[in-house]
Amino acid sequence: MIDLPHSDGGHLSLTVKVWRQDDADSPGAFQTYKIDDINPEMSFLEMLDCLNEQLIQEDKEPIAFDHDCREGICGTCGVMINGMAHGPLPNTTTCQLRMRQFKNGDTLVLEPWRAKGFPIVRDLVCDRSAFDRIQQAGGYISVGVGSAPDANSVAVPKKIADAAMNSAACIGCGACVASCKNAAAHLFTAAKVSHLSLLPQGSAERKDRARKMVAQMDEEGFGACSNTNECQAACPANIKVTDIARLNREYAYASLGTSD
Amino acid sequence: MGALRRLLMSSIGKKYVMGLSGLLLIGFVATHLAGNLLIFSGSEAYNTYAAKLHDLGALLYLAEAGLLALFVVHVLYAYWLVAENRASRGDEGYEIGYRSKQRTTYLNLAPRSWMAISGTIVLGFLIWHLIDMRFGLRDNVDPTFERYVDEGLQSEDGRPLFLRYERAIQILQTPVSFVLYAVGSILLGFHLSHGASSWFRSVGLETHGLGGPLKKLGVILAVVIGLGFASIPIYVWVAGVEVGDLSAAEARERARHVSEQALNQPVEAMTAEDVAPAGSPDSDAGD
Ligand code: HEM
Ligand code: FES
Numbered sequence: 001m002i003d004l005p006h007s008d009g010g011h012l013s014l015t016v017k018v019w020r021q022d023d024a025d026s027p028g029a030f031q032t033y034k035i036d037d038i039n040p041e042m043s044f045l046e047m048l049d050c051l052n053e054q055l056i057q058e059d060k061e062p063i064a065f066d067h068d069c070r071e072g073i074c075g076t077c078g079v080m081i082n083g084m085a086h087g088p089l090p091n092t093t094t095c096q097l098r099m100r101q102f103k104n105g106d107t108l109v110l111e112p113w114r115a116k117g118f119p120i121v122r123d124l125v126c127d128r129s130a131f132d133r134i135q136q137a138g139g140y141i142s143v144g145v146g147s148a149p150d151a152n153s154v155a156v157p158k159k160i161a162d163a164a165m166n167s168a169a170c171i172g173c174g175a176c177v178a179s180c181k182n183a184a185a186h187l188f189t190a191a192k193v194s195h196l197s198l199l200p201q202g203s204a205e206r207k208d209r210a211r212k213m214v215a216q217m218d219e220e221g222f223g224a225c226s227n228t229n230e231c232q233a234a235c236p237a238n239i240k241v242t243d244i245a246r247l248n249r250e251y252a253y254a255s256l257g258t259s260d
Numbered sequence: 261m262g263a264l265r266r267l268l269m270s271s272i273g274k275k276y277v278m279g280l281s282g283l284l285l286i287g288f289v290a291t292h293l294a295g296n297l298l299i300f301s302g303s304e305a306y307n308t309y310a311a312k313l314h315d316l317g318a319l320l321y322l323a324e325a326g327l328l329a330l331f332v333v334h335v336l337y338a339y340w341l342v343a344e345n346r347a348s349r350g351d352e353g354y355e356i357g358y359r360s361k362q363r364t365t366y367l368n369l370a371p372r373s374w375m376a377i378s379g380t381i382v383l384g385f386l387i388w389h390l391i392d393m394r395f396g397l398r399d400n401v402d403p404t405f406e407r408y409v410d411e412g413l414q415s416e417d418g419r420p421l422f423l424r425y426e427r428a429i430q431i432l433q434t435p436v437s438f439v440l441y442a443v444g445s446i447l448l449g450f451h452l453s454h455g456a457s458s459w460f461r462s463v464g465l466e467t468h469g470l471g472g473p474l475k476k477l478g479v480i481l482a483v484v485i486g487l488g489f490a491s492i493p494i495y496v497w498v499a500g501v502e503v504g505d506l507s508a509a510e511a512r513e514r515a516r517h518v519s520e521q522a523l524n525q526p527v528e529a530m531t532a533e534d535v536a537p538a539g540s541p542d543s544d545a546g547d
Contacts, residue, residue, distance in 0.1 A: 019355070028352070030355065080354060080358065082356070082359065083354065083356050083358040083359035084358065084359050084361055085358075085361075088361070090361065109355070109356050111354055111355060111356075114349055114350055114352060114353060114354055115348060115349060115350055116347065116348050116349065116350040117348070118350075119350075120352075163468075178358075179358060179361065181345070181349075181358075181373070182345035182348055182349075183345075183348035183349045183350070184271070184345070184348065186271075186272075214270055214271070214272055215266075215270070217271070218270055218271050221347075221348055222271070222348055223271065223344060223345040223347075223348030223349075224271035224272070224274055224275055224341050224344065224345055225271070225272075225275060225462075226341075226345070226372065226375065226458075227372065227454070227458040227461050227462065228370075228372045228373060229362060229372075230360060230361065230362065233360065233361035233362045234361050240468075241461070241471070242466065242467065242468045242471065244461060245460075245461045245464055245465070245466035245467065245471075246464070246467075247272070247464075248272055248275070248276075248461065248462060248463060248464035249464030249465070250464075251270070251272045251273075251464070252276070252463070252464050255263065255266075255267045255273070
């Protein structure tokens, strides 16, 4: 991992350079703010809350940023912090990042996720509905699987169950796209395809799923995968690039012959 | 047909094409290296290999056409992908760029981040390579070619006999080629240190636990290929390999020997005087 600065526990004074943009059609620009007295135990989003209070008191427009659960499960938050999706820590969302990772006097550069498939809504907020559309294209099981079966009546080997569970951990935050030099959405799509296709209930629609989700992914304007592994490094949910290999395999299988 | 088109136009299908064409190119490059390392065994071994290879005739032209197609596909798809991938970031890129969260790319020197650049340099080198070794278009390094052909250095069916070892050495002795071959080879190794394992994932063959070992094998292969090719110009320069200024008679004798040994083909007994056109500047035959 990158050498992480660590505060000595004292409160922090920071310079924050933030991308400000009124809406998708207006031009944006960086604005620089100073903020003092940041408790190092605060989360990154709490620091932004403090900055916004300061802006409101100065009669300025607060910074728009996305957030919901603030505990790393909803995938709503996501800021490019000094060029790194969700900041410098591995397996961490922006809301889980603590200010102790920064040093007194640091300058933080905050940008929204940048991708053709993620148009800017305002400031640090981008529109990630492209992910919803990829999911809707095939990330579901529509065959009748009956009511809840008896425990253990559908045998799933532990290894497969674990792999499906690991892929299901994807929170759809978009850090993979943000950190990829090609703005590719393969890690996201691969996690969704892996999660469902590994399980017996999902395997019935494997071919259609891979084909449709990849088609939607391409249509949204995301790039191709160059196998640089940046997505894996940026993913807060620990999704592995081996899922991308599986997606590539599923897609090859789906392209052979007929649909399901 | 619609399905195939859809496949080849998709982001994943394009990478199948990149990966498979890259894999086949690696196959060629490895074979090409194995053959060319014979340069270390000297004139006879190398010329014999070359004579046998070129005796394949039509088959060789077919292989060359296939190879050209592979390169064209790989390079066109590469630039196609690069253009699309750039566009995917959107009009407004990151202001300060993005910093890698992987330790190995802290300085961002990782080959995987430089595929288009290393590939483009390799492409430039390959064009040069074709100009001076395949087509012999640089007249300053061509003593064993046309001149001797004019002087009767041809087999019974009229094909010219080349002394490929002597010519390769003379080409590599020119500073331009020395530098370009050394740099091109190293850059090819750099390109392959990502490419030689990347294709596994692109075509979907990588599975859990296989990634690490594949990566290591790929890097080893890349180093062998890069340093293997680079060793040839370096050897020629460092060891000061000389082929001397062959007279036509010596060249013909060498070519005849190789041809008869390697191919069992007698060389037509012609003398320079029979063939050399009137006023030919090359009147050194029989020196
Ligand atoms: C002897 C020559 C070459 C060999 C053996 C070779 C081999 C490879 C291999 C095996 C890959 C990995 C494909 C994958 O990730 O699935 C690759 C990728 C690539 N090659 Fe080459 N290559 C050669 C020449 C070139 C040239 C001349 C270019 C010129 C532009 C080029 C551009 C690229 C690019 C841009 C990629 C990365 C594609 C991506 O991941 O998006 N290569 N190459
Ligand atoms: S706010 Fe829900 S993951 Fe960060």
